[in-house]
Amino acid sequence: MERRSFLNTLFIASAGLGLSQNASAEIFNKSKQPPFRRCDFSVDDNRISYFPEGLTTPLKIIQISDTHLWMDDMRGEQFIQYSKRMSKAYNVTKHFRTGEPLNPVKAFEEVLDMAVKRKADLIAMTGDIFSFPSEAAIEWVYEKLKNTGIPCLYISGNHDWHYEGMEGSSQSLREIWTKKRLNILYQGNDPMMASYKLNGITVLAIDNSTYEILPGQLEFLRKHVREGAPFILMMHIPMFAPGRSYGCGDPSWGAKTDTSFGLERRERWPENGPSQVTLDFHREVFSAPSLLGIFAGHIHRQTIDMVSGIPQFTADANATGAYLEIDFRTAKD
Numbered sequence: 665m666e667r668r669s670f671l672n673t674l675f676i677a678s679a680g681l682g683l684s685q686n687a688s689a690e691i692f693n694k695s696k697q698p699p700f701r702r703c704d705f706s707v708d709d710n711r712i713s714y715f716p717e718g719l720t721t722p723l724k725i726i727q728i729s730d731t732h733l734w735m736d737d738m739r740g741e742q743f744i745q746y747s748k749r750m751s752k753a754y755n756v757t758k759h760f761r762t763g764e765p766l767n768p769v770k771a772f773e774e775v776l777d778m779a780v781k782r783k784a785d786l787i788a789m790t791g792d793i794f795s796f797p798s799e800a801a802i803e804w805v806y807e808k809l810k811n812t813g814i815p816c817l818y819i820s821g822n823h824d825w826h827y828e829g830m831e832g833s834s835q836s837l838r839e840i841w842t843k844k845r846l847n848i849l850y851q852g853n854d855p856m857m858a859s860y861k862l863n864g865i866t867v868l869a870i871d872n873s874t875y876e877i878l879p880g881q882l883e884f885l886r887k888h889v890r891e892g893a894p895f896i897l898m899m900h901i902p903m904f905a906p907g908r909s910y911g912c913g914d915p916s917w918g919a920k921t922d923t924s925f926g927l928e929r930r931e932r933w934p935e936n937g938p939s940q941v942t943l944d945f946h947r948e949v950f951s952a953p954s955l956l957g958i959f960a961g962h963i964h965r966q967t968i969d970m971v972s973g974i975p976q977f978t979a980d981a982n983a984t985g986a987y988l989e990i991d992f993r994t995a996k997d
């Protein structure tokens with residue numbers, strides 16, 4: 665299948681599975697009156713089951729984060745000075761369950777096979793799929809996804825667009841590489857923000873891989889909150905939660921707490937800490953009445969936080985074979 669027709673297939677598949685925002689809201693409003701009430705969920709190992717009242721069609725999402733693929737070819741030779749450290753970072757890993765030796769290629773293939781077997785409706789990739797923007801690795805992922813036939817979502821992580829030591833601000837380097845090599849994974853969507861409507865649930869993907877939120881992304885969130893349809897939020901870096909020493913919107917984030925900029929050879933985090941837009945985004949996310957949950961990665965551990973009644977999950981690194989299986993189940997399910 666040609667690239668263009670593959671993209672069309674995915675787009676059509678997504679549209680066919682989904683409903684309009686209004687239709688999505690109607691599904692939930694048939695069985696209960698506004699204001700919207702968040703639904704129950706349970707967690708069993710790496711399977712999260714939501715039980716939205718009035719949902720008529722189940723939805724299964726497989727979330728993959730932090731695979732850290734590092735394969736490269738001749739085209740990457742001129743970038744070796746920037747890819748050297750990360751190309752050795754995840755060569756051999758241990759399986760998150762068995763402890764057996766593993767590697768990112770095998771780990772990614774295994775989770776795609778599982779997604780096909782379990783008939784997933786969406787594969788959601790939440791960043792650091794790559795350890796640097798290697799053309800060979802990006803093309804390999806594209807082909808693998810194409811072969812699954814499953815609609816997919818991709819949002820970048822802080823390593824996906826980072827060649828260590830390359831000159832430029834984090835924001836400018838992200839803009840360059842998401843528009844260049846990573847572009848094929850976005851299927852024509854804006855790399856910074858996109859929404860997918862699937863079986864009555866809206867999935868928002870927002871790129872916060874610089875730890876910061878852009879004004880347009882805050883407006884994008886507000887638009888979806890105003891519409892009132894139930895949604896989940898997918899991003900690379902988890903939102904700051906009380907007790908955590910990391911996160912997007914962490915008031916202590918900034919130059920003083922940046923201990924890795926030398927090792928990662930990147931721009932240091934700003935002296936003044938997070939922008940007002942990022943802090944506003946954090947506050948508004950955790951007061952969004954129709955937000956069912958946040959799904960992130962980045963920290964390479966599986967965690968759950970609850971902030972103002974809104975759950976946030978992080979997926980363990982797929983470099984170790986890990987993933988999250990997120991089910992939205994109907995009453996009959």
Ligand SMILES: [Fe+2]
Pocket residue numbers: 730732792821823962963964
């Ligand atoms: Fe990572």
